[in-house]
Amino acid sequence: MKTILRLLFASALFSLNTVNGQYADDHQGFKYSSFTEKDISNDSLDTKNLFLLKAYGDLKIFGSSTKSTYQIYFILPIAHREQSPVWLEIDCPEMIDYRFVHLDSENVFVAAQLNNSPDTITLNWTSWVLMKQHDYSGIPEEAPIPNIDDLPNHVKPWLIPTAAVQWEDPFIKNVADSIRQLSSDIKGLALRINRYVRQIPYSLGPYPYSCDAYYAMKWGNFCVGRAHTSAALFRANGIPCRILLNLPVSYSPFDHHWIVEYYIPDYGWVKVETTNGYNPYITAHNNMITFACSPEDEFSLFLSDNIESYWFASDPVFQHRYPNWDRGHNASRYSQILNDSSDKIDHIISLTDSVHKYFTKYQGIKLDWNQNNLFNQAKNYQHKIINHFLYNGSDSLLVALNTSLNLYRSIESNKTIEIFSDDFENGNLGWTHEGINDEWELGTPNLPGPQIGYSGNSCWGTDLNGNYENNSDNWLESPPINLNNLASAFLEVKLWNDVEDDSIQLNNPFDRLTIELSIDNGVDYFPITTSLGGVIDFNTGVPKVPGWSRISLDLSPYIDKTIRVRFHFNSNNTLVRPGSYIDDFRIYGMEKSSNHISENNDKLLTVNCYPNPASSKINIDIVNSTGQTDVVLFDLYGHVLLRKEFFNKIVSLDLARFSNGLYILKISNENKSCLKKIIKK
Known part of the structure; x- marks a missing residue:
């Protein structure tokens, strides 16, 4: 109970802090988050900013398990539209290994296996996330409230009532009807919902406490209950709405913050900061989404006061409070900002998302020696993405991303099967x-x-x-x-x-x-x-x-x-x-891979490329080739520019027709491959 009370207090503290000058009002009634000069470099829609954020977790496990080893589960930033994780580090002396559990195409969480200890176990994680600037300029001027039959099937699940979003209750339906009145426009309805949610008392009512929509509307609540209230009022009016957990940039430890996003047909999802009513939530790029809830996640089985949760342990001795995440998170944003064409920024996020999906697919699973070698090479380039962002610019960043992605793709993927x-x-x-x-x-x-x-x-x-x-x-x-x-x-x-x-x-x-x-x-x-x-x-x-x-x-x-x-x-x-x-x-x-290979260098392809940089021709010398060799030249976007097959150990490629810049060569010979970065000058 103390953990939950501290969580609610922490959520309140965060939301109260946001009132003190962080946001500004828009003259047209929608509340927009204020930008700094660094957030927008110019007014052109042809360019976009890319940010690098950093999230921290300081999790504690008190007490001892009944087993010699056990698992803990916890969430951290996910790939979600404008954001994609770049790199993850976990520090815990008792940790044996960790894997990612995939709930759906977006939501993944960590399963870490630990050795038991009589002492308090501390697990620290750090996640780096690329975040592109949120841009809601394409929201239509008029967005009529749709008929349910006109909504696409993939958003309809976010209309159902749940334990946390009980919109079919007569009390909530009456409030939803009074808020809608005669409105037929989603944007106008969203504005009135924001106004209602903002007046919910920032306090708790009768004991035992809860964070669902009904409790919040009756007696008050913090960010959790306000988000559930917003979702209930949107859903009661036929607008799909889902709960989002996020980590906001802050200067002091906190716990997760709850917001929502609602759906506009023919446009998509719009984030709303429900505690203060900022809609659309333009400065959401200062927040990292850690969980995008499906309705099944709103029936929480791990924290029974309707707080969505994937923090739990594999041993009931720890009950529902472990790993203890009370005031255990923090987040920051680097001052460096990349500004480039919207297409290039979108492509960087897309590539980063692909790299992240491969990383979460292979991390911690049983790989053969060759798979593990390629996995480690791919991770090495993946880790370098951070420095490329900070010091080398978007073109260099694309090289690292493409190199990492091609290495991941080179892993002979094992088949995923239904076991039972x-x-x-x-x-x-x-x-x-x-x-x-x-x-x-x-x-x-x-x-x-x-x-x-x-x-x-x-x-x-x-x-x-x-x-x-x-x-x-x-x-x-x-x-x-x-x-x-x-x-x-x-x-x-x-x-x-x-x-x-x-x-x-x-x-x-x-x-x-x-x-x-x-x-x-x-x-x-x-x-x-x-x-x-x-x-x-x-x-x-x-x-x-x-x-x-x-x-x-x-x-x-x-x-x-x-x-x-x-x-x-x-x-x-x-x-x-x-x-x-x-x-x-x-x-x-x-x-499991059927390729059982001893730890030797049979899988490594030794390649020399010269001159590099090259002005017209580049020579490729394959030291240990046998039979046919395949060479593929990629640009920074991963597009195939040239393919060539040869049987000699040395071959020349003509680069004269290509523009100056960075390129990637993939050289494959039988079951061996190699990636090389080359420069055309």
Whole structure:
């Protein structure tokens, strides 16, 4: 509870600080963040600024695990439209390794495996992020509120009510209707929503506290509740709206800040700073997005007061507070700014995004020697991007990006496969259940449960037709699942949970579901999550909106083993509720490379290019070539300019027709390759 209170106070402190002169009002009613002279170099739309930001995390793990090793999960800046991470460093003496868990095309978070320690463990991470200038000049003058049927399908999920955004509640709907009045324009509606949210008291109401929209509108809240309120009011009026977590540039430690973005048809998403009502949020380039929530993320199972969260540990002994992130984050922006053509800045962000996706794909997984060699080379150039930004300019930056990207692409990618999946629509495929007051059932759920599965009609539930029993200790167990010959493995499952939660501490549910794992055919099980709670039991009138959540876990520490997964449910002797439901269980991973190579230099191609710089011709001398050699010349944008095949060890390329500047050569010979940077003068 203390952690949550400190989080709310920190959010309040950040938002109050932003009032003191950081922003200015626009004369037309929309609130715009003020720019400094460095933020905009000129008024031309043909150029754009590129910034380099730096985020820090100082996470603490207090106490000791029940296992010799365990995992912690946490979020950090992601690739999200205008931004893309460049580089990441993690410092923790107890860390064995780390990987990235991919939730979707944008959201990734870190799974770090640690050695247990009786002492406090400190994990420090630093992330560098390229951020292009936010430009909302293309917002249409008129943006009518659309009919739901006219919206593209990919934005419709951000219309549904959730535990944090309960817009179907009559109280919230009445407020939304009064705000809209006779308006038919999205921009006018957004302005009125901003005005309403700004007047929400910056305080908390009755205990136990919550950060959902209803609680905030009734009694007050900080940035979390204000963002949920904005989302509820937009969605109630048929405008898709999603929650964004971000790290704002600051001069003192803080926790995450909550904002939203709403959707304008035929334009796209518009960020809004919901605490102070700045719309559009033009200086959002001083904020790094760390999580773009799907509705499934708004049914939080890890922090039960409706704070979206992917901070948790694999051992329930740490409950929901670890790794402890209280006042553990900071962010800054370098004074250096790159100004170049909009097309070039957009291309830099696009390339950086591609490099980041490859890095998060391969980091921490089991690679063969050649894959690992290429991965380390690619990371080396990726790391250099920071210095190229600070000292060498955009052309040099493009060279480093393209070199890193081509090296990543040279890695012989292992196939990602479905290891085991079950949507429970085809009967029981080997699942078993037992225990005290065991009522696990497979079929179509009814009230008071979810009434339908996540992706179809059927799912598993603790009781498909009613509440679970007191004093339960039962479980649902998967069939054996073979993780042999894999480079990585991950678990993904959809969970609907409505259990008796602890309304005092908010992080230790009375009745709980724990996901467990066995590596000895079910003889012994150990937890791989904290205890999963449900929508909290409030006596303040906050409406309960249970829903399907998504959970993703890293199983890579258990590759080359046969596992069983168990959903272990426990209840005490007081209240009972609808319980826990499981759907769309999936384990997937990347196949291990079949290329078993000893650590020698057989995979390295030795190439000399001369003269370099060259004015007309450049000679390529391949020392250890055999058979056919392929040469490809790229420009800084990755476009192929020239291809050539030859069988000699030395060949000349004619560069006369190309403009002066930097280029990249990729030389491939059988299963060996090399990248070279050349200069045409």
